[in-house]
Amino acid sequence: MAFTLYSLLQAALLCVNAIAVLHEERFLKNIGWGTDQGIGGFGEEPGIKSQLMNLIRSVRTVMRVPLIIVNSIAIVLLLLFG
Amino acid sequence: MHPAGLAAAGTPRQRKWPSKRRVPVSQPGMADPHQLFDDTSSAQSRGYGAQRAPGGLGYPTASASPQAAFLGDPVSNMAMAYGSSLAAQGKELVDKNIDRFIPVTKLKYYFAVDTMYVGKKLGLLFFPYLHQDWEVQYQQDTPVAPRFDVNAPDLYIPAMAFITYVLVAGLALGTQDRFSPDLLGLQASSALAWLTLEVLAILLSLYLVTVNTDLTTVDLVAFLGYKYVGMIGGVLMGLLFGKIGYYVVLGWCCVSIFVFMIRTLRLKILAEAAAEGIPVRGARNQLRMYLTMAVAAAQPLLMYWLTFHLVR
Numbered sequence: 001m002a003f004t005l006y007s008l009l010q011a012a013l014l015c016v017n018a019i020a021v022l023h024e025e026r027f028l029k030n031i032g033w034g035t036d037q038g039i040g041g042f043g044e045e046p047g048i049k050s051q052l053m054n055l056i057r058s059v060r061t062v063m064r065v066p067l068i069i070v071n072s073i074a075i076v077l078l079l080l081f082g
Numbered sequence: 083m084h085p086a087g088l089a090a091a092g093t094p095r096q097r098k099w100p101s102k103r104r105v106p107v108s109q110p111g112m113a114d115p116h117q118l119f120d121d122t123s124s125a126q127s128r129g130y131g132a133q134r135a136p137g138g139l140g141y142p143t144a145s146a147s148p149q150a151a152f153l154g155d156p157v158s159n160m161a162m163a164y165g166s167s168l169a170a171q172g173k174e175l176v177d178k179n180i181d182r183f184i185p186v187t188k189l190k191y192y193f194a195v196d197t198m199y200v201g202k203k204l205g206l207l208f209f210p211y212l213h214q215d216w217e218v219q220y221q222q223d224t225p226v227a228p229r230f231d232v233n234a235p236d237l238y239i240p241a242m243a244f245i246t247y248v249l250v251a252g253l254a255l256g257t258q259d260r261f262s263p264d265l266l267g268l269q270a271s272s273a274l275a276w277l278t279l280e281v282l283a284i285l286l287s288l289y290l291v292t293v294n295t296d297l298t299t300v301d302l303v304a305f306l307g308y309k310y311v312g313m314i315g316g317v318l319m320g321l322l323f324g325k326i327g328y329y330v331v332l333g334w335c336c337v338s339i340f341v342f343m344i345r346t347l348r349l350k351i352l353a354e355a356a357a358e359g360i361p362v363r364g365a366r367n368q369l370r371m372y373l374t375m376a377v378a379a380a381q382p383l384l385m386y387w388l389t390f391h392l393v394r
Contacts (some may be wrong), residue, residue, distance in 0.1 A: 001273075002272045003276065004275055005275045005278070006276040007275070008278060008279060046293065048290050051290050051292060055289070055290075
């Protein structure tokens with residue numbers, strides 16, 4: 001079937017879920033992506049890794065509550081029309 | 083029911099409001115209904131009580147009357163004025179927030195086009211090889227409107243091209259007896275989804291590479307939307323001359339849009355290096371080069387992916 005807007009929304013939701021589920025102490029620390037690791041010094045431009053860590057941390061912080069709501073809406077929609 | 087009983091039943095209800103508002107005056111008149119009408123110390127409570135009284139007596143219609151009385155009341159007028167001022171404040175707030183998320187005033191810039199510009203830009207999209215100056219002109223830190231500068235991004239051509247693409251797709255499906263109305267929506271949804279995905283991917287990579295650029299999201303939509311022009315050309319030629327015409331025209335348009343995107347985005351993404359005037363050889367600059375190349379290379383792929391099923 002064609003790639004439609006709804007499937008894009010679902011894919012985005014799954015991706016955000018995948019980021020939000022990464023655990024700080026159990027997973028991110030073990031591969032060197034913890035909060036206190038790899039922060040660049042003042043003045044130097046942040047690299048890709050630190051930007052990515054920043055993004056992951058932001059998503060995990062901001063999206064926690066919205067994700068619960070959006071996930072339950074998606075589940076109900078899938079149950080009804082899926 | 084007896085009228086007197088109704089009056090008696092209505093009396094406590096009438097007294098509720100004035101007693102709340104002006105406790106010292108209405109306390110002694112609690113038993114006497116006439117006290118209510120003689121009380122002239124406050125125009126508000128008198129007017130309210132006087133109009134309220136018939137409503138209390140005519141018990142069955144009491145539900146409509148208090149509302150009329152309420153609307154006539156000066157206090158409610160004040161409340162209404164206050165409420166409307168609140169609403170105006172809210173509207174202002176919403177307007178400001180809408181402007182933050184969807185820059186309405188900025189969108190006007192992208193539609194400031196005229197026929198000359200559209201003709202020139204379409205010519206540029208089909209034949210970008212001889213164009214020399216790709217720099218967007220600035221006038222006192224604000225970009226010049228597309229009317230006066232052919233290099234400026236506009237949204238008029240992408241929007242029209244998108245709609246035309248959906249209609250042409252419907253036409254192509256119709257000539258093959260595969261048309262059904264929901265296919266139009268499906269085409270539009272699919273094209274929009276790919277466009278959104280592309281914009282999101284580019285925004286994410288711009289963030290990861292930490293590019294300091296003046297490219298806004300709307301700019302990106304504009305530049306990515308130019309590919310629909312080539313797709314329309316390809317599908318129309320496919321309708322007229324079959325598969326060979328489709329591949330020739332689409333191939334030409336793909337190469338053109340590739341050159342167009344590289345030359346345009348190079349100035350935007352590699353802006354710092356260009357400003358310094360010397361080729362910076364570093365890992366960061368290389369990443370930006372790759373990013374520019376990837377964005378430009380994605381255009382032909384998407385152009386093919388969105389049109390190949392329309393031509394038989």
